[in-house]
Amino acid sequence: MRHQKKKKIGKGTDHRRKLLRTLASSAILYEKIETSYANARAVKPYLEKAITQAKDNSLYSRRLLLSRLSTMATKKALEVLGPKYKERKGGYTRMIKLNNPHEGKSKVILELVE
Numbered sequence: 001m002r003h004q005k006k007k008k009i010g011k012g013t014d015h016r017r018k019l020l021r022t023l024a025s026s027a028i029l030y031e032k033i034e035t036s037y038a039n040a041r042a043v044k045p046y047l048e049k050a051i052t053q054a055k056d057n058s059l060y061s062r063r064l065l066l067s068r069l070s071t072m073a074t075k076k077a078l079e080v081l082g083p084k085y086k087e088r089k090g091g092y093t094r095m096i097k098l099n100n101p102h103e104g105k106s107k108v109i110l111e112l113v114e
Contacts, residue, residue, distance in 0.1 A: 001041035007042050020046045027093070028081065032111040040095050040108040047110075051092045054082040081112070 009015045023043040027033050028050070033045075050068055053061045054077035065074040084109040085092055091113065 007038065008039060009042050014051060015082040016042075019043075021068065021070070023047075024050055025070040026111065027110055028069065028077050034098070034107060034109050037097070037106045037108045040110045044093055044095065044110070048090065049094055050077060051081055051085060052090070054078050055086055057082055066093070 007089065008016075010019050020043050023035060023039060024047045025041070027047055032060075053064055054074075055079055062074065062078060065077060069077065081092075089110065094111050094113050095108060096109040096111070098109060100107070
C-alpha cells in the first residue's frame with residue numbers, strides 16, 4: 001500500500017514544521033510572499049486549512065490556529081480573513097511563477113485571492 005509521503009523541504013521534521021509555520025504566518029500577515037516553488041507547494045495546503053479554520057470563529061479554532069501560526073497571524077486570520085472568505089468554499093491562495101532562467105531555483109509569488 002502506498003501511503004502519502006511528505007516532501008522533504010528542510011533538514012528534518014522540526015525544521016519543516018517551523019518553516020511551514022513561518023511561511024504561513026508571513027503569508028497571512030503580508031497577504032503576499034515570494035518564496036521558492038517547493039516551499040510554496042508545501043505551504044499552500046497548510047495555509048488553506050488555516051484559513052478554513054479561521055472562518056469558524058470559536059475558541060477551539062482560535063486555539064488550533066495559535067498552535068499552528070504566530071499570535072499576530074492568528075489574530076488577523078480570525079478578525080480579517082475569516083469574515084472576508086466566509087462565503088468562499090476554498091481556493092484562497094494563488095501561485096504566480098517568476099521565470100528567470102539565470103537563477104537556479106524557480107521563484108513564486110504566493111498571494112491571497114481578493
